Amino acid sequence: xxxxxxxxxxxxxxxxxxxxxKKIKSNGQGACFVINKKNKIIGVxxxxxxxxxxxxxISIKGRIKKYLNKNFFYLPxxxxxxxxxxxxxxxxxxIPLVNKKGLVTDYVSLTKNKEIPLVKPDLNGNxxxxxxxxxxxxxxxSRGKYISLFEKKFRNYYKANYSLAVSSCTAGLxxxxxxxxxxxxxxxxxxxxxxxxxxxxxxxxxxxxxxxDIDEKSFTLNISSLKKLITTKTKAIICxxxxxxxxxxxxxxxxxxxKRIVLIEDCAEAIGTKYKSKKVGTFGDYSIFSFFGNKxxxxxxGGMILFKNKEDYLKCLSLRDHGMNPKKxxxxxxxxxxxxxxxxxxxxxxxxxxxxxxLIKHKINIAKTYDKYLKNFKKILIPKTEIWADxxxxxxxxxxxxGNEKTRDNLIxxxxxxxxxxxxxxxxxxxxxxxxxxxxxxxxxxISYRGxxxxxxxxxxxxxxxxxxxxxxxxVF
Ligand SMILES: Cc1ncc(COP(=O)(O)O)c(C=O)c1O
Numbered sequence: 001x002x003x004x005x006x007x008x009x010x011x012x013x014x015x016x017x018x019x020x021x022k023k024i025k026s027n028g029q030g031a032c033f034v035i036n037k038k039n040k041i042i043g044v045x046x047x048x049x050x051x052x053x054x055x056x057x058i059s060i061k062g063r064i065k066k067y068l069n070k071n072f073f074y075l076p077x078x079x080x081x082x083x084x085x086x087x088x089x090x091x092x093x094x095i096p097l098v099n100k101k102g103l104v105t106d107y108v109s110l111t112k113n114k115e116i117p118l119v120k121p122d123l124n125g126n127x128x129x130x131x132x133x134x135x136x137x138x139x140x141x142s143r144g145k146y147i148s149l150f151e152k153k154f155r156n157y158y159k160a161n162y163s164l165a166v167s168s169c170t171a172g173l174x175x176x177x178x179x180x181x182x183x184x185x186x187x188x189x190x191x192x193x194x195x196x197x198x199x200x201x202x203x204x205x206x207x208x209x210x211x212x213d214i215d216e217k218s219f220t221l222n223i224s225s226l227k228k229l230i231t232t233k234t235k236a237i238i239c240x241x242x243x244x245x246x247x248x249x250x251x252x253x254x255x256x257x258x259k260r261i262v263l264i265e266d267c268a269e270a271i272g273t274k275y276k277s278k279k280v281g282t283f284g285d286y287s288i289f290s291f292f293g294n295k296x297x298x299x300x301x302g303g304m305i306l307f308k309n310k311e312d313y314l315k316c317l318s319l320r321d322h323g324m325n326p327k328k329x330x331x332x333x334x335x336x337x338x339x340x341x342x343x344x345x346x347x348x349x350x351x352x353x354x355x356x357x358x359l360i361k362h363k364i365n366i367a368k369t370y371d372k373y374l375k376n377f378k379k380i381l382i383p384k385t386e387i388w389a390d391x392x393x394x395x396x397x398x399x400x401x402x403g404n405e406k407t408r409d410n411l412i413x414x415x416x417x418x419x420x421x422x423x424x425x426x427x428x429x430x431x432x433x434x435x436x437x438x439x440x441x442x443x444x445x446x447i448s449y450r451g452x453x454x455x456x457x458x459x460x461x462x463x464x465x466x467x468x469x470x471x472x473x474x475x476v477f
Contacts, residue, residue: 001039002035002039002104003105005106006033006104006106006107008023008026008027009023009027009029009031009032009033009104009107010032010033010034010035010104011023011032011033011034011035011045011064012034012035012036012037013034013035013036013037013042013043013063013064013065013068014063014065015034015063015064016060016061016062016063016064017050017053017058017059017060017061017062017063017064017067018060018061019064020032020034020045020050020064021047021050021060024045024046024047024050025047028111029093029094029109029111029112030046030047030048030093030094030109030111031044031045031046031047031093031094031109032044032045033096033104033107034064034065034068035104038102039103040101040102040103041074041096041098041102041103041104042065042068042070043068043069043070043072044068044069044072044094044096045064045067045068045069046069046093046094049067049068049069053067072096073087073092073095074095074096074097074098075087075095075096075097075098076097076098076099076100077097077098077099077105077106079097081106081108081115081419084097084108085108085417085418085419086417086418088108088109088110088417089110089413089417093109093110093111094107094108094109094110095107095108095109108419110416110417115419115420116419116420116421116455116460116464116467116468117421117455117457118294118395118421118422118423118453118454118455118456118457119293119294119395119455119456119457120293120294120457120459121293121294121298121457122355122359122362122457122458122459123348123351125351125352125354125355126350126351126354127347127348127351127352129351130146130347130348130350130351131344131347131348133347134146134343134344134347139343140342140343140344141342141343142340142341142342142343143343144343144346144347145343146343146344146346146347146349146350147165147341147342147343147346149346149350150165150299150304150341150346150347150349150350150353151163151164151165151304151346153350153353154289154304154306154349154353155306157353157356158279158281158282158287158306159282160281160282160287160306160307160308161306161307161308161309161310161313162306162307162308162309162310162312162313163304163305163306163307164304164305164307164313164316164317164320165302165303165304165340165341165345165346165349166302166303166304166305166320166339166340166341167301167302167303167338167339167340167341167345168290168292168301168302168303168339169197169266169268169288169289169290169291169292169303170197170200170201170290170303171303171320171337171339172286172288172289172303172304172305172339173197173198173201173238173264173266173288174201174204174205174337174339175305175316175319175320175337175339176264176286176288176305176312176316177201177202177205177207177236177264178205178319178337179312179315179316179319180205180235180236180262182202182205182206182207182235182236183206183207184206184207185208185233186207186208186233186235187207187208187209187210187231187233187234187235188202188207188208188209188210188234188235188236188237188238189209189210189212189221189226189229189230189234189236189237189238190202190209190210190211190212190238190240191211191212191214191220191221191238191240191242192211192212192213192214192428192429192430192439192444192445193214193219193242193425193426193427193428193429193445193448194240194242194266194426194429195268195269195426196429196435197266197268198238198240198264198266199211199429199435199438202238207235208233208438209435209438210229210234210438210440211429211430211435211438211439211440211444212225212226212229213225213441213443213444213445214242214445214447215248216445216447217384217386218242218245218246218247218248218384218385218386218389219242219243219245219397219425219448220239220240220241220242220245220246220247220248221237221239221240221247221248221252222445223248223251223252223255225441226252226255227255228440228441229440230255230256230259230261234259234261235260235261235262236261236262236263236264237252237256237261237262237263237264238264238265238266239252239263239264239265239266239283239284240266240268240269241265241266241267241269241270241273241280242269242426243269243383243393243394243395243397243453244269244270244272244273244363244391244392244393244394244395245270245273245383245385245386245389245391246270246273246274246275246280246386246388246389246390246391247265247275247280248275248386248388249275249276249280249283250275250276253283262285262286263283263284263285263286264284264285264286264287264288265280265281265283265284265286265287265288266288267280267281267287267288267289267290268288268289268290268292268295268303269290269295269394269395270392270394271289271295271296271297271356271360271392271394272296272356272359272360272363272364272390272392273389273390273391273392274389274390275388275389275390276388277390281306282306284306284308285307285308285309285312286305286306286307286312287305287306288303288304288305288306289303289304289305289306290302290303291303291304291345291348291349291352295394296359296360296363296392296394296458297349297352297353297356297359298348298352299341299345299346299348299349299352300345300348301345302341302345302346302348302349303341314326315334318333318334318336319334319336319337319339320336320337320338320339320340321336321338321340322336322337322338323335323336323337324336359458360392362458362459363392363393363394363456363458364391364392364393366393366396366456366458366460366465367383367391367393367396367456369462369465369466370382370396370398370454370465370468370469373465373466373469373470374398374469374472377469377472377473377476379400379401379404379476380398380399380400380401380472380476381398381399381400381401382398383396383397383398393456394456395453395454395456396453396454396456397425397451397452397453397454398451398452398454398472399447399450399451399452400450400451400452400476401450402450404450404476405449405450407476408424408449408450408451408452409424410475411452411472411475411476412424412452414471414475415468415471415472415475418467418471420454420455420467420468420471421455422452422453422454422455423452423453424448424449424451424452424453425448425451425452425453426448427448427449428444428445428446428448430444454468455468
């Protein structure tokens with residue numbers, strides 16, 4: 001009997017080349033293990049092998065048995081998976097784990113689900129109950145009790161005046177900027193190193209993003225660079241609290257004092273972050289959050305805008321719903337969007353909010369554990385936090401010492417071989433062709449080329465972190 005989890009990767013030796021190719025295409029692993037009638041593995045076939053057969057004009061109706069690679073690499077089934085992953089690479093993309101009877105019990109590959117993902121949501125509270133409630137009530141679309149409940153609970157958590165649930169943070173940024181009626185030469189200052197959503201939102205609103213250098217300690221807006229970029233054309237500043245470190249809000253506010261510049265906080269990565277003991281998200285005219293699946297609080301996809309002013313809230317309320325007049329259905333005063341959140345997303349949000357303090361605490365503990373194992377390792381820099389900052393560590397990042405840009409990608413690869421998902425830090429937007437025209441100064445920080453984001457999900461154990469850190473130490477020379 002072939003185990004269910006292996007059915008898409010195992011094929012019997014009587015199968016045709018054509019059938020094998022189809023299986024390889026559908027399993028996404030680039031290979032199949034071929035077994036005989038006793039279910040014993042007798043060879044491995046890769047998509048590359050089949051391509052060669054096709055080039056040689058061998059009929060695809062022929063049996064795969066004749067063409068498989070019998071001299072394949074395998075490991076005993078009891079091999080620890082991180083050890084097995086260590087053997088991947090150098091052209092070896094997949095390894096079967098085989099027991100004494102010759103049966104495949106599992107396999108490791110470069111593309112198989114990572115065992116230590118970068119992030120994954122914690123859905124072990126009331127999420128399921130509230131979702132079932134939505135289904136039982138039939139309110140699965142953008143009406144239902146959970147939407148206003150989520151808005152209210154979120155607003156209360158932040159002691160904010162107004163809140164509006166939206167379909168994503170990007171939708172929230174787009175709405176906020178749209179409500180400002182930006183014109184062609186209006187400028188909005190954004191950080192040069194960020195997930196690109198705020199930059200795109202400015203462009204989609206016909207205005208010009210101005211790329212501001214980042215501070216190499218906090219990874220947020222560099223204040224002296226920001227000061228030089230503020231002009232009479234500046235209509236808004238988007239403060240992104242990148243990776244969970246707050247922007248220097250006092251300094252930013254001082255720079256725009258008595259100017260008609262709107263302050264937008266992008267808190268996508270910063271739920272739980274504080275600036276001088278005050279939650280970020282409480283400073284901006286608009287503060288916008290993301291609840292994408294990799295965020296500290298998730299609704300699958302989703303976002304929230306917090307507002308200081310009723311007028312801004314009312315405008316975005318209408319814009320969110322096709323520009324419809326909230327008091328007169330199907331009467332449209334402005335050209336709007338459909339950026340509504342569904343009741344099901346909001347139900348998840350309510351369940352997640354019930355444990356928000358715990359979720360944040362876990363993230364901070366993860367960072368402390370990484371610090372413990374990495375702080376004395378001289379070849380990398382661990383995250384620095386400003387004295388006025390309470391970092392919420394959406395992602396924990398390490399920076400390789402200068403001159404190690406190439407080592408960075410190699411380290412990510414080595415970690416992936418060990419089943420650890422790590423990713424490069426965000427690239428400077430100014431280095432991408434589509435955004436380079438938005439830079440005003442030429443010397444912008446390149447530090448993110450040396451940065452790696454490490455697994456940071458709630459539930460990541462201290463043992464996992466120790467293992468990751470050991471792997472890092474063994475891989476950086
Ligand atoms: C800083 C920042 N802004 C905006 C977004 C976009 O969020 P969403 O996926 O909810 O649109 C992200 C997503 O990761 C982000 O990191």
